[in-house]
Amino acid sequence: MxxxxxxxxxxxxxxxxxxxxxxxxxxxxxxxxxxxxxxxxxxxxxxxxxxxxxxxxxxxxxxxxxxxxxxxxxxxxxxxxxxxxERLSVEVADEAVVLKRGGDERALDRTRISGVFLDGKKLVVLGLGTEELARESSDLPTAELADAFQRHGYPWLPEDPYRDEYRRWVEDMPGVPPAANALLRARAKALKKGETEDVAQLRTELARIGVVVREEGKRQFWRLSQQGEQD
Incomplete structure (x- = not known):
């Protein structure tokens, strides 16, 4: 190092x-x-x-x-x-995690991170309010990722601790914040068309109103972060 x-x-x-x-x-x-x-x-x-x-x-x-x-x-x-x-690389330090893809770079402060895990081929970084700070497609070696995060004191989790809280999204289903339905509807169309940039942007918009979303194929699953539950 x-x-x-x-x-x-x-x-x-x-x-x-x-x-x-x-x-x-x-x-x-x-x-x-x-x-x-x-x-x-x-x-x-x-x-x-x-x-x-x-x-x-x-x-x-x-x-x-x-x-x-x-x-x-x-x-x-x-x-x-x-x-x-499109290749992802990660730099893990005591004070922050830096995610790099192409010419883009994101730094996540250590004090905001509550856990890190792999969801299939996705590297997921959780925030203190149970929100997802990052969900990035990755072909990085699992053992090397786990070792890097654990070496710097980050909680490396065996699986998503909130997986059982996700529900499959159906339009206008009860419990979904009113503003989220329109975003989830737009995201469903973007997923169907393979518009990856729109899919990512709409995930960010949903996170701002306290909704965490993941997909399996074209199907969307959602849960509320602690921010969303308080709202």
């Missing part, structure tokens, strides 16, 4: 390397396969997308093979770059 007693947790080097190598190789293989079957697809009168396949089949060799391999590698590198931008 450095002078600030900071413990970083990142994805293993082999896992990062696999992404940077695997996606380009996969991209090259897929596009080479498309190029290789183009003539056969064009010969089938019932096959869909015959126009694009006819265009591919019209490219002479070796340009067709070299082009498909090169384009596949390029596409794979783009996907690997996007994956790198």
């Amino acid at each position: 450095n002078a600030r007693r900071t413990t970083p947790v990142t994805e293993p080097a082999w896992q990062v390397g696999l992404v940077w190598v695997g996606f380009p190789v996969l991209g090259a293989a897929v596009l080479w396969g498309v190029q290789a079957i183009a003539d056969w697809v064009v010969s089938l009168p019932w096959a869909p997308f015959r126009g694009p396949f006819r265009l591919v089949a019209s490219i002479p060799e070796p340009q067709a093979t070299l082009g498909s391999l090169g384009l596949g590698v390029l596409v794979g590198l783009v996907v690997a770059f996007l994956a790198a931008a």
Whole structure:
């Protein structure tokens, strides 16, 4: 550890390397396969997308093979770059936790944190009022995360201590704060459309009125934090 007693947790080097190598190789293989079957697809009168396949089949060799391999590698590198931008890293220190993803960085003060746990692939940081300060998708090693937080004195929990308090959200169900129904309704639509940025923003808005939300697939489950219970 450095002078600030900071413990970083990142994805293993082999896992990062696999992404940077695997996606380009996969991209090259897929596009080479498309190029290789183009003539056969064009010969089938019932096959869909015959126009694009006819265009591919019209490219002479070796340009067709070299082009498909090169384009596949390029596409794979783009996907690997996007994956790198979404990769979470964590820095745990005695006084704070810093969550980094792409160019974004969030610092959570130690005095606000009551516990940390993993909910499947989600790293969850709980606040003093039972609210969630963070819920971040993560492929970080569980053992390294647990060791880092425990080393700096944070309560590492085996599971969500409030899991039994969640109820599945149904529109206009009793007990949901009036303002939350509209937000949950909008969030349900965003989940259905895969609009991840809106999903995250609406989670933040719900937290401000004391509602904690998590999802299983497209289904939403909610509970009240202590702030919401007092309101």
